[in-house]
Amino acid sequence: MDRKISPHSALVDVLQQGSISFPVLLFTEYKRLGLNEGQVMLLLHILLFNEKEGITFPTISQLEERMSVKGDRIIQWLQVLVRKGFLSIEETLDDGGLRSEQYSSAPLLQQLAASYLDRESIKPDDTVEEAYDNLFQLFEREFGRPLSPMECETLTQWLDEDGHPEVLIVAALREAVFCGKLSCRYIDRILLEWQRNGIQTPEEAVEYSRKFRQSGILYQSDPIRRKGERSEEFSLYNWVKQGS
Structure with a gap:
């Protein structure tokens, strides 16, 4: 005859199964990223x-067994998560040549990081000299190296000649980091696009960029322009098919 387990012992057994690690930022940023509670639970x-x-x-059956929604809703959420860049489906190949698929949460981590960093900006009460120093230091930190003379000149041009606010330059830098295209040329494309569409605040910039990312669009950079020149004919976006 099996010995009865006390509620306390049973609870201890459950707790000993361990826990999973999840990004805390998921709870603080999911609303800002446009996720609902059901999609977060699915993740x-x-x-x-x-x-x-x-x-x-x-x-889908395995997920449906543990959730309080039907399979068609889970499929819908999965499609949204993949299309909006929170999940990716990767194909793997084992030693025996057998192909399989797996979910990757790396895009989710990238979006969470970008959302968190978008909150940062240069303090409005900084002096002009301090703002310049902060901006150059931020770029060098994100680039992981000292800026070249040409890159320094580009930053100065954005501020003095093009009139881009420091906070928008920082927002464009964050967007380039998120897209994995860390270059002044790419950031210049972003700033030009925002300027042409009347983007004036970091909040507007974040929403504008998120709209295009969720549509599967990426900024498209073009060859480096010569000083004082901007190409009027270029492809701003590269349409990318998102798997669902």
Whole structure:
């Protein structure tokens, strides 16, 4: 006859199963990123399957068993998460040549980081000299190296000749970091696009960029322009098909 387990012992057994690691920023930033509670819970279940059970591509049936919504709603949420760049589906190849698919949460982490960093800006009460110093230091920190003379000249031109506010230059830098295209040439494309569309605040810039990212669009850079020149004919965006 099996010995009865006390509620306390049973709870201890459950707690000993461990926990999963998840980004705390998911709870503080998901609303800002346009995620709802159901989509966040779906992300957590996918993380759980991967981390605790070794299932990198849970089926709709497996997810449905643990959630209070039907499979068609889960499919809809998955499509949104992939299309808006919170999840990606990657193909893997094992030693035996067998192909399989798995979910990757790396895009989610990138979006969370970008959302958090978008909150940072140069303090409005900085002097002009301090603002310049802060901006140059921020670029060098993100680039991971000292800026070249040409890059320094480009930053000065953005401020003095083009009249871009420091906070928008910082926002454009964050956008370039998120897109994985860290160059002054790419940031220049972003600033030009925002200027042409009347973007004046970091909040407007974040919303504008998010709209295009969620549509599967990336800024498209062009060859380096000569000093004082801007190409009037260029492709601003590269349409990218997002898997669903």
